[in-house]
Amino acid sequence: MTAVTEREYEMVVGLEVHVQLKTRTKAFCSCSADFGAPPNTNVCPVCLALPGALPVLNHHAVELAVRAAIALECKVHETSVFARKNYFYPDLPKGYQISQYDKPLAEKGWLTIGELENKTPVRVGITRVHMEEDAGKSVHDRYNGVTAIDLNRAGVPLIEIVSEPDMRSSAEAGAYLRLIKQILSYAGVSDVSMEEGSLRVDANVSARLRGATKLGTKTEIKNVNSFSAVERALDSEFTRQVALLKSGGTVSQQTMLWDGARGETRPSRSKEESHDYRYFPEPDLPPLALDAEWIARVGREIPELPDARRKRLVDEYKITPPDAELLTSSAGFSEYFEAVARASLDPKGAVNWVMGEVSAAVNAAGVHLDEFAVRPADLAELLRMLRDDVVSHTAAKRIFARMVETGKPPVQVAAEEGLQKVDDDSALAGWIDEVLAENPSEAARYRAGETKLQGVLVGLVMKKSKGSADPKKVNQLLPERARGPS
Amino acid sequence: MKAQPARASAAAAKLLAGPLTECVACIREGAAIPADMVSASFDRADEVGAGKDALNIFISTDREGATESAKQLTAHLGRAEPLGNLAGVPVALKDNIATLGMPTTCGSRILEGYVSPYEATVVRRLRANGAVIVGKTNMDEFAMGSSTENSAYGPTRNPVDIRRVPGGSSGGSAAAVAAGIVRLALGSETGGSVRQPASFCGVVGVKPTYGRVSRYGLVAFGSSLDQVGVLGRTVEDASIGMEVISGCDPLDSTSADVPVPRYELEKNAGLKGLVIGKPREYFPDGLDPRIAQECERALDAYRELGATVRDVSLPHTSYSIPVYYIIAPAEASSNLARFDGVRYGLRVLSERGLNGMYEETRARGFGPEVTRRVLLGTYVLSAGYYDAYYKKAQAVRTLIAQDFRDVFASGVDVLFTPTTPTPAFELGAVKDAYEMYLSDIFTASANLAGVPAMSVPIGDAAGLPIGGQIIAPHFGESVMFRAAFGLERALAGNFVPGEQDA
Incomplete structure (x- = not known):
């Protein structure tokens, strides 16, 4: 009987990256999209979901989303459709998120994240890039016993970038994320700052025996707040899954939360996976129709x-x-x-x-x-x-x-x-004389022919001049000043 | 103590009972004072018993605010910019249209006392044209109903016959116009909620082309079907109201950038050469004979005026009610999710935490019909049912719309049909939800197709008003009004709209 070790298993990773687009205003209203304003100050009837308010699409957000999609080698569709993703949560004012579902903005891109030892490029497929809006923020620790809601972020434009399950290690996942961040930053699409929440990552991971072609059951890891945390969380979750599989158990499809302090993943208490989002086309927005010529122009103008x-x-x-x-x-x-x-x-x-x-x-x-x-x-x-x-x-x-x-x-x-170089002979001579006078034994040994002390003495002169003395000239002048006036 | 508001002059009362154009002309000339029109409107409301204990037409009124805006209008008189087409005209708004200074409850407990901090585009347009808002009218909760019996604030009664319903969901607006309290009121349509009560109350009701009028500030029910409409005493009044509220709005992405014609110019256009389609599906064998008879009379009138009446078919008509009752509830289930007790309106706290609060708030805040439709809509959008219901319904909806395109492409200018299958019924008479849904059987298809349609009084059955429906192609409001003006004139004396009450 052969022991099945962790090495016989392969990690399979797919990533969902949410990126906040760098627009001045929100996705569907004219409120400022700035980060860090006092709570509930960047709000209006639309992003508060007051009765009767309607969304109006921010075209700059569309342009940035298209730019991102093209930078990620995606095919941008001339027609895409906004859809409502329905669920109840206090920081989701409308009770639905405007997103895109079966007709996303763009599909079928890829990134080359590096190369193998044999110089084969490692390519990660990008399934889709779609537009959506952010939710607000639930603040659980500010007031005793109650949750506060800040809706400044509600309606801020995002893109979601969904990768294929093409990554085979946490290092590859890290490389993919760093590259996405770099590209989107260059393209001027986003600030891509995980600290400010303008880049967020959910990681899907599964384990399978090497050589297997079927994917194992995956779990989704949330609550990771840095690229290195993503890598550690993936390794930890992979180890957990392999241990489970080796002991004859099965992985159940669920959402795991990364606990950075403990360095482990644990099942999310929310029953998120049982959600039925009841997607349907958003009737308040016509399908997003983009002119092929315009798409091409956006592509040409990518920095x-x-x-x-x-x-x-x-x-x-x-x-x-x-x-x-x-x-x-x-x-x-x-x-x-x-x-x-x-x-x-x-x-x-x-x-x-x-x-x-x-x-x-x-x-x-x-x-x-x-x-x-x-x-x-x-x-x-x-x-x-x-x-x-x-x-x-x-x-x-x-x-x-x-x-x-x-x-x-x-x-x-x-x-x-007074840090300009001083090359005036008399000033330099003065400093040199002072150094020689203050360091009589070194001066004597130098005069006696111990020339290796030249560097020490020059250094002392430089120090005395606070760095302004021209060291070349000090080197020239030192021997003659040491010999004394002739 | 405040002094009792002065009673309006007899002159103002007379203007309120006459055509809009006369009232506006008098106010522009300074022959009448806007504040007197407000008084006349409130006096008329008292006279007919508009209050909670009788007709129950309004959910809220604002005499002070209305008087104040009337005075501001007077102050504007004589300034460079002329007063608009509704100068000094008292107008009532259905209570699902966001209005400053008065609650916007949608006839629901969940929005009791809610005052919108912003105003609907249609209300801004009304005010910009000099209209004075006197009150918010009663309605079926969230516009779900055909009798105004589903209001959390009690049913409205039909001014023509107080034992009967005014229709719905814009029953309060139709009753306000029928009772002579206002010449013009706004309602909203999702499946016939302006035309059906207009028919029941003997007034004119217009549903514009989808996209003709901004929905910004209209509390959403079925977003792909909803339109603000007008109720007026006459075709001319309604046409003036429509012209004021129509036009593209950057705040509503579904509003259309199509020029708005001068509808009242159709008044004297005549009907010679007009082709009126009579769709056989709207004249079924079992149609109430009194309604069938009045419709035939209207069609005869059309022929006499030089129009041609042609038998046509809209073969997918029978699917409109089932399709409507999938799409409208589906959209409603999502649109009404925002009433969650978190930011505004009713909040019922629960020991069961957040989900408990959601459940208690919505269970207590929504009435049975709203609950039924939210459940229905949630069901048809659920995983595993979406394709069988919502997706299929959307597919059939395109066929229904194609029926209209085909018939209008065949040379038909407008269609003429009955507005409703029955005249106004008694309160409490229709208990079965599905039977109530059939009230919309002739009206829902226009909402599904997005075409404009209106109801015009064409006669009566033992004193109960009967409406005829005119349906036109997309953005064909002008030809629709042309057909309506002609019919109204031909039938004058046969039935005088609004003259049936004491």
Whole structure:
């Protein structure tokens, strides 16, 4: 008898990704779709579902949804139909969600998420992309014993991206999610922030013996709030399913909630899976008819996607493919890089600074790149000052730190802080003399021919000058000052 | 204490009883004062016993608000922009049309006291044209019914015969016009709810083409069927009301961007050469002989006026009631989900938590007919039944619509049929729900097809009004009004609308 091990099982994953579209207003009314307003302030008769109110479709939402669908290689249908998904929940004001059902916006896309060792591309099919509206938010922990409802989010436009069950590991699922996020961010479709809820993931997972062609019974994992949580939840749920199957049990189709603190999935108490949503075509909205010409135009106007940008950065700026890969992981950073590289004519310097200082400072400040105090033009100016030897590398770092704090241009910071390179012989001589006087034993050994102390002494001079001394000139001047006045 | 409101002048009372155009002309010339028209309307309501203990026509009235808007109109007189086509005209609204300053209850317990914070597009259009809203009329709960007996606020009685129903669901609006309290009222249609009460009360009732009038602010029942309609004393009054409320509305995605013609221009157009279709399915063997007789007289009148009457067929007519009673409840079951006790209206707390609150609120808030239709609609949309019921019904609906397209494509200008299979029945006489549903047998098909239709008084059976129905092609309101004007004139003296009461 052979023991059946976990290795003999294969994980099968399909993902449902909800993405909030970056529109100014909601999907079916003119309320602001902004995140973070005081509760129930972005509401109107339509999104409150007052008696008699009717939805009117936001065409910008349609354009963004089409853009997303095309970026994901989907076929966009010229006619799609909105449908009502009926269920009762306090944060669902109408008692139904306007969604799309049997005639979605787009179908049959795919993504290449990487390649196998033998260079075979790993492709994940995208079943469909459809439009829908978000529900409001139930707030359970704000008031004692009662649930509060915030309907600011009710009616915000979403797309749901449903994948085929094409992923075979949690790592593939993670790669798929990171790629979706990257593409939609580049396409300008969404902020794709899991923290702000503009990207949400439900994961369907099943286990089957390797080589089996039939899919096992799947469970759906909800309540995952980061990509790494998705990966951990998948591994944990897979292990649970395999243990169940190995012991001769069966997996029951149900919704599981991910408990990140305990690192395990547990069955959802809600009987969500028994819901009959009674979908039917939304009679308040005519079928969504899109002109083929218009769809094509939206496709042509999609901003450059990550793959294309990587190749172009290598060609245009002669940077290395790994650098390009690193830069393009975020649309914002690659754009920032390009602005710096163009203005400074120093792509290499731009790579180093953007991936080094800028990335670290942005992370430390916890801000979005577009809110970052140092604008690309100012960083480019600093790179030019470095190249022209106006400032030392040490001083440049200090100037940059001040720029982050104040948003001031580098020339101004350098002037205010006295960080421009000092190459005036008398000032340098003064600092050198002071250092020699303050460090008599080192000075004596140096004078006695211990030339390796040159670096130590230059460093002390640089320190005394707060980095403004031109180290080249200090190196030249040090021997003659040490010899003393002739 | 407030002084007793002044009684209206005899002149205002006379204007209220006369044609709309006269009233509007007098007000524009300054010969009549809008506030007096409001008084005349409220006096008439007292006179005929519109109150809860008698006809029970209104769910709420607003004399103060109406007087205030009337005074504002007077202040506007003489300014650059002329007063609209309904200047100073008292108008009543069915209580499922969102109105500022007065409750909008839909005849339901679940919306008792609910005041809409926004106003329906049709009401804004009425006000913009100088109409003064005097009250909200009684109706079958959420417009589900054909007798106005299904109101949580008690039944309305027919001013023609107080033992009888006014029809429904716009029974209060039809009764308000028939009793002479207003010249014009708005109702709403899903399967005949304007035409059927118009027929029962002896007034004119119009259901426009689906998409002709904005539904924004009309509390939804069957969204793909609902239209706001008008009830008026005469074809001309109704045509003026229709013209005011018609037109594309950016707030209603199902409203159509089709120009609105001047309907009252059809008044003197004449009927020579008009082809009137007489669909055999609407004249079945068992039709009430009094109704059959009045319809034949109307058709004779058409012939005398130079129109041709042609026998035609709409072969799928018999499916309209079953199809209607699948589609309308299906949409209603979803439309009424928002009445959940969470945000507005009745909330009944329960020890059984959230689901308990939903159940108690809806069980206590909805009456039996609404409950029946919500259950019916939920059932036909359920997994496993959807294809057999809802999907099939939609397929048959397209056949019914095709019947109309075919008959109008064959050279028929309008169709003429009875509006209802019987005259007004007595309160409590129709107990079986399905029998009540058959009241809509001649009207529901126009809603399913989306075509315009109207009911015009054509005679009576022992004093009970009988209405004839004119059905026109999509956006063919002009030819419909043309046929209605001609018929009204030909039958004048035969039956004078609105003159049957004391």
